[in-house]
Amino acid sequence: MKILLVIIGMALVTYIPRLLPALFLDRFQFPDWFRKWLQSIPYAALGALIFPGVLLVEKDQPLLGLAGGVMAFILSLLNLHITLVMTGSILIVILLQYFFL
Amino acid sequence: MESKTPNPEIKSNSQLVQGIQAGLPIFLGYFPIAIAFGALAVQAQFNWMEAVLMSLIVFAGASQFVGVSMFLTGAGAAQIIAATFFLNMRHLIMSLVVNDQMRHFSGGWKGFLSFFITDETFALLTLGGGDYQSEKRTPAYMAGLMVTAYLGWVSGTAVGGLGAGFIPPEITIAMTVGLYGLFIGLLVPPARKSLSYAVIAVSSMILNWALGLFVDTGWAIVLATIFAAGLGIVLIKEDV
Numbered sequence: 001m002k003i004l005l006v007i008i009g010m011a012l013v014t015y016i017p018r019l020l021p022a023l024f025l026d027r028f029q030f031p032d033w034f035r036k037w038l039q040s041i042p043y044a045a046l047g048a049l050i051f052p053g054v055l056l057v058e059k060d061q062p063l064l065g066l067a068g069g070v071m072a073f074i075l076s077l078l079n080l081h082i083t084l085v086m087t088g089s090i091l092i093v094i095l096l097q098y099f100f101l
Numbered sequence: 102m103e104s105k106t107p108n109p110e111i112k113s114n115s116q117l118v119q120g121i122q123a124g125l126p127i128f129l130g131y132f133p134i135a136i137a138f139g140a141l142a143v144q145a146q147f148n149w150m151e152a153v154l155m156s157l158i159v160f161a162g163a164s165q166f167v168g169v170s171m172f173l174t175g176a177g178a179a180q181i182i183a184a185t186f187f188l189n190m191r192h193l194i195m196s197l198v199v200n201d202q203m204r205h206f207s208g209g210w211k212g213f214l215s216f217f218i219t220d221e222t223f224a225l226l227t228l229g230g231g232d233y234q235s236e237k238r239t240p241a242y243m244a245g246l247m248v249t250a251y252l253g254w255v256s257g258t259a260v261g262g263l264g265a266g267f268i269p270p271e272i273t274i275a276m277t278v279g280l281y282g283l284f285i286g287l288l289v290p291p292a293r294k295s296l297s298y299a300v301i302a303v304s305s306m307i308l309n310w311a312l313g314l315f316v317d318t319g320w321a322i323v324l325a326t327i328f329a330a331g332l333g334i335v336l337i338k339e340d341v
Contacts, residue, residue, distance in 0.1 A: 040333025047305030089282030
């Protein structure tokens with residue numbers, strides 16, 4: 001019973017923030033400054049998601065996340081497809097864990 | 102690819118296929134992590150259907166791991182639900198951007214597609230290339246991308262919950278780093294082209310790290326995003 005309560009409660013508090021903008025956003029025409037803010041959000045959000053989170057994937061071994069992050073950075077400088085960037089960072093982390101740490 | 106077909110149904114089909122293709126990297130990233138989640142949930146005395154139900158109606162990876170781990174340590178329902186709320190507050194800001202792309206959609210589509218906003222679907226919908234100008238977004242493309250990601254998460258949970266697959270912790274760690282690789286791979290190309298975007302992203306990283314010393318992760322990400330994106334108001338010169 002407690003499990004179901006937790007699941008339904010989590011579902012509600014997760015969906016509500018996702019839903020709110022769908023309910024009211026089209027009533028507003030945004031001023032210029034707000035559009036610039038909105039346009040900047042993806043870069044700010046991804047920055048905040050990446051750091052320092054990438055170092056904390058494995059709490060005791062921040063080097064793992066660092067290596068994967070640096071690998072992804074280098075590969076994306078080469079303009080590789082996103083799937084290859086992901087694959088590169090996954091492989092370096094696997095290699096490090098199985099052969100070096 | 103420029104196709105000049107007069108049949109709107111064909112156009113919508115190809116949009117759906119493009120969306121599914123765009124969502125595949127997320128599917129592949131989510132699937133093994135969801136297997137690990139399903140296995141953890143079963144350890145925490147969930148049965149496999151409860152694990153799958155959680156993935157079906159919550160669909161928020163990090164908070165599901167946190168929720169189940171808290172359950173395992175005996176935390177109360179209210180505590181778990183409150184932690185989930187704060188951790189997922191950032192989706193409100195992401196949903197603002199995604200719903201701005203959906204202005205011309207019907208209310209039903211907006212409400213439906215908003216459910217599928219995660220860090221990863223948001224990242225691909227905003228920086229994943231393609232037609233992300235609002236006018237060119239179609240429900241078929243967005244549904245294809247988001248539902249593909251969703252299926253990876255839900256099916257992986259079922260596999261893990263049934264004990265039908267085992268993912269060693271090393272692989273879970275690697276796949277989680279892989280999702281960070283997704284973020285980095287999406288962020289670097291535009292940040293190279295525009296110094297403004299690079300400054301915004303790096304400021305947000307520093308701000309998030311500094312805020313993280315004082316407040317919970319969920320709040321730190323929300324505040325860093327709000328303030329660092331504020332730099333865009335002065336940095337971005339061209340009309341938007």
